[in-house]
Amino acid sequence: MHLARYALDGARGVAAARADGVFHGLILGDPACPGDVDSLLGQGPEALAAAAEVLAGGQAIDLTRAEFLPPLARPGKILCVGLNYADHSAEFAAPAPDHPVVFARFPSTLIGHDQAIVRPRVSDQLDYEGEFVAVIGRRGRHIARAAALDHVAAYALFNDVSVRDYQMRTSQWTVGKNFDRSGPFGPWLVTADALPPGCRGLRLQTRLNGVVVQDASTNDMLFDVATLVATLSEAMTLEPGDMIVTGTPAGVGGARTPPLWMRPGDVVEVELEGLGVLRNVVRDE
Incomplete structure (x- = not known):
């Protein structure tokens, strides 16, 4: 699966790519959003896959307008x-x-x-x-x-x-x-x-x-x-x-x-x- 962080219209969100390659995502703070990529990583592959499924059900991201952010917001080392x-x-x-x-x-x-x-x-x-x-x-x-x-x-x-x-x-x-x-x-x-x-x-x-x-x-x-x-x-x-x-x-x-x-x-x-x-x-x- 593909996971991305993005900024759009002053808000930041997390997105996952569907099988057709189109990214769908949710804004951080949306009750349905499973969390930022950083927090999801440590939850294991099953939780990551479940989060990606939720994100893929979100809004299609217009990549001509969205800004890609580094995939991790707070990398450790x-x-x-x-x-x-x-x-x-x-x-x-x-x-x-x-x-x-x-x-x-x-x-x-x-x-x-x-x-x-x-x-x-x-x-x-x-x-x-x-x-x-x-x-x-x-x-x-x-x-x-x-x-x-x-x-x-x-x-x-x-x-x-x-x-x-x-x-x-x-x-x-x-x-x-x-x-x-x-x-x-x-x-x-x-x-x-x-x-x-x-x-x-x-x-x-x-x-x-x-x-x-x-x-x-x-x-x-x-x-x-x-x-x-x-x-x-x-x-x-x-x-x-x-x-x-x-x-x-x-x-x-x-x-x-x-x-x-x-x-x-x-x-x-x-x-x-x-x-x-x-x-x-x-x-x-």
């Missing part, structure tokens, strides 16, 4: 994985890591589908990174790899937009990965039962102004979703609504000669089979 495709490590002349390279993003960076990525006034080195996200739906610590995918409720698309000069100033990437309005996330959540386990074997593609700049299979990931869930849970308790942003393949702008930085007016799209297309335009701060 946003755990991003760097250098998770060998070809991406190679394009930066970095050795393939023996363990997942993890850094944090903050919810303040997130924007939705069709919202504007902001190029900051302090840099022109704005880079794209097409990825997908695994969203945790079941709490756990010290999760065995064999059971790890049972803790994933849904998946979505992500563009880990990076301000490269700030990222590379030090060995810590936090600042360059956390500029305001630099984290496109969406357009919606797709529940895990609608996709191959761990999103294995799917084609991931990023396009800049219609030109393909990244093209890979999720089979090329060095650390798959199950491994990431198990490894991260060695250190911390994973909670419903936590996000694991799984890494980007080769083709990023900063590794090209000359570099291919995103500029105002550019349109960047991230697509993964079964998850749709996440599209954003770039504007100046």
Whole structure:
């Protein structure tokens, strides 16, 4: 099933897609609304399916007028994985890591589908990174790899937009990965039962102004979703609504000669089979 958050006519709501692909939903605060996506995630797949059925009986959403919001209103941890495709490590002349390279993003960076990525006034080195996200739906610590995918409720698309000069100033990437309005996330959540386990074997593609700049299979990931869930849970308790942003393949702008930085007016799209297309335009701060 597909679940989305939206804003329309000054109100916020939650929607689910019917079999024909049309989203129907209810405004938060409507007595019939089962709740926001964040609260639904931790209730288990049966409750999520029941909520989607209720939402699908709501009003059809005019997507020409509605604004897509990030699929989660209050994500807990946003755990991003760097250098998770060998070809991406190679394009930066970095050795393939023996363990997942993890850094944090903050919810303040997130924007939705069709919202504007902001190029900051302090840099022109704005880079794209097409990825997908695994969203945790079941709490756990010290999760065995064999059971790890049972803790994933849904998946979505992500563009880990990076301000490269700030990222590379030090060995810590936090600042360059956390500029305001630099984290496109969406357009919606797709529940895990609608996709191959761990999103294995799917084609991931990023396009800049219609030109393909990244093209890979999720089979090329060095650390798959199950491994990431198990490894991260060695250190911390994973909670419903936590996000694991799984890494980007080769083709990023900063590794090209000359570099291919995103500029105002550019349109960047991230697509993964079964998850749709996440599209954003770039504007100046």
